[in-house]
Amino acid sequence: MSSRPEADLKADERTLDQLMRTAGGQVRLASMLTAASSLIWPLQAAIVAMAISGLLGPHPGPGPITSAAAFIGLGVARALLTNYAEGLLFTAATKVVTGAREEIVRREMQTTDTGGAGSIAALATEKLDTLLPYITRYAPARARVMIVPLIILALGFWFSWAVGLVLVVTGPLIPVFMALIGLAAKEASQRQMADIGSLNDLLIERLSALVDIRLLDAGPAVVSGFASGAESLRAKTMNVLRIAFLSSTVLELFSAIGVAMVAVYVGFALLGSIGFGSYSAPLSPAAGIFLLLLAPDFYQPLRDLSAAWHDKAAALAVAGELAAWRDRTPAALLGQGARTAKLPGPAEISLQGVAVHLGDKVIRYPDMSIRPGESVALMGASGAGKTTLLRLLAGLTAPDEGLVTVAGEKLDTQTADAWRARLGWMPQAPHFLNASVADNISLGQPGNLGEALRAAAVEPVVAALPDGTRTLLGETGGGLSGGEARRLTLARAVFARPDILLADEPTADLDAETASMVMTGLSALAAQGCSLIVATHDPELAARMDRTIRIGAGA
Structure with a gap:
């Protein structure tokens, strides 16, 4: 469980929402386009299922050439939609990061407070860049999760209540474990981000005191301090990676179990060994192949959201640092720092x-x-x-x-x-x-x-x-x-x-x-x-x- 107060977590989310306002329309449009492109796959799966079913027996349906042309045409449409959506997302992400970076630079230009310069520089450069994967991956993944699995679930129940039941049971387990692991991931990301800023501050302080360090022959002690700080950062980074790999393993396990259960049911149903799970008529080869092709795509949006969940954890950690930076009241520079005419009068x-x-x-x-x-x-x-x-x-x-x-x-x-x-x-x-x-x-x-x-x-x-x-x-x-x-x-x-x-x-x-x-x-x-x-x-x-x-x- 996260040790941060709930109010702080909500404040981080508000800051993240404020950052997203400048490009919210683009992100929503791109997210809908990625969901639409994902919904093209059921159509392609239906074409493949009917084509294979036609090869297994005399079943009515489009010929091979028609099927291939339709499959390729839908694939091209899906690729064009995805490419356009990704372009919109990258433009929106760049706009958000550039705006936040400009805000930091403009305010720091108007202040004379040099405290924490290293952590501020790290925030304005490498840390803000962690918003890019959040914007380009999390929002579209969330949109796909809200649409694609529901459509596939409805199709699953349409052809077989047994397949629909398998998807209903295994599907919700993924977001539950994702949320549990995500809490630990966010906490680990916050500790890692804090260490990056601290190490930058330490570097700037030591560089400014380099002459004194040499005069006092304190080089070995400084190097040892850096080594200790770097080792601490390495340990925290590895902890974030361990949580990410754990999350991926859990997701792969449940999705593999779900796909395997669908495959086992469809296989035995087509062999006639299982007589339940369908409605009035037995499961046809076309329907079975169609369900087999759809099952992996039921879990894919959930897997994508899990991967992007770590991006959200990192983005919330950065949003928290940005909010803390905004709350600071540094000593302001008098004037605007602009070139102007000289003040007249004697230089007294x-x-x-x-x-x-x-x-x-x-x-x-x-x-x-x-x-x-x-x-x-x-x-x-x-x-x-x-x-x-x-x-x-x-x-x-x-x-x-x-x-x-x-x-x-x-x-x-x-x-x-x-x-x-x-x-x-x-x-x-x-x-x-x-x-x-x-x-x-x-x-x-x-x-x-x-x-x-x-x-x-x-x-x-x-x-x-x-x-x-x-x-x-x-x-x-x-x-x-x-x-x-x-x-x-x-x-x-x-x-x-x-x-x-x-x-x-x-x-x-x-x-x-x-x-x-x-x-x-x-x-x-x-x-x-x-x-x-x-x-x-x-x-x-x-x-x-x-x-x-x-x-x-x-x-």
Whole structure:
């Protein structure tokens, strides 16, 4: 029995129904078409039964050529219907998955919350793809189960009440066992999906702390943790497969028993050994062959639904994760993140009574004012809130208390985009586009590339690359050392000629020579009239600034 509350299961089903609304009409039409194509088989079976009966004795009926032409014509019609229905289902499934994926990407673009990035990425990519088999297989299988077995059951009772009774007794056992096994399958699928997201989160966290892991020589412990997580995921995946195979075995057993019982009855009835089961007249060869051909197709829709039941279990697990993601209230990005005209006025910044709530922790910042062209070092202990302050100044997050004023205007949703148009950002962990060096620095804007490279003291590094400024960089700056990547982000800032540069630990983890190059580049940028606001632990860098603002204890 599932351990999840019934309310949660119903909420997952509601979420799944909401996803299906965008393509519900297409799915219903395609499901009816697949049911119609399945109903062509009884007609083909009747043609085959009459043709074989004609070969066994002088019975009236269509000739062999007519029978073959009719059988082939119906087969072609069935194939065309099936192909058209599958095309509709695939289009509908793609529409549903694309819509859900777009919803996730659009909202995540408007948030600054990076928590659980790995699980969200897994949800938007591989997990949403599990909706495809659910839409393309479960809905049409359910439609066939509601129509095809009933038609075949009616035909069975029409020719022989004994065959109809066999189908009535064995048929319902399949959905009963399917439901029992399906409960376990859904629970197992949910555990597997949760582990996939957790493993992705763990990978992103370890990659972001890769430098610290190497410095602490914690590589073996991290590898061991990954191995343990991977083994747990493997075990849960195998558990899902075991349940799937168990379900298939049960279904095959009951369907095989049912078909065998029909075959035994028809065989003995045609031999004259059994005199019951039919109505006024004995069972004819044509009727017996017809029933034998129909019996497997009575169980086939039930078998299809059983296979698709596991697809539904996986889809409900994904729907539950999507519902949980929708219920989250992440920190929203101020503004729309769109390119716009710069906010006019002097590049002055002031903070009054600003505080940020991080769980149970409250970070309070001293009131401050930063004048245009001024260079300021933000110093404090690790965790004091220096990076958070830079994010506040960039309008990436809003303060929970107090007021941030920029260029004489309150920094809020209306002014954030225009304010960010005046900013440059130099993160502690450089990030690049999967594009050339030139595109990573210019971001498609005109300007003096060589001047930016020289100011950041990175021109010799770029010249030594295989294709110079046309060299393609990966998202992590493959081929560049940490210091070189840091200087390349400085070149990007110099190229954009921002009014204010926000730099987060620009000299952290760098050797003295490289750190000196970065500091020289920052000084050159300040000499152009750019305000520098630098979060740092480096006393030498802080000494080069006009003043230092202490954050945290002792501020």
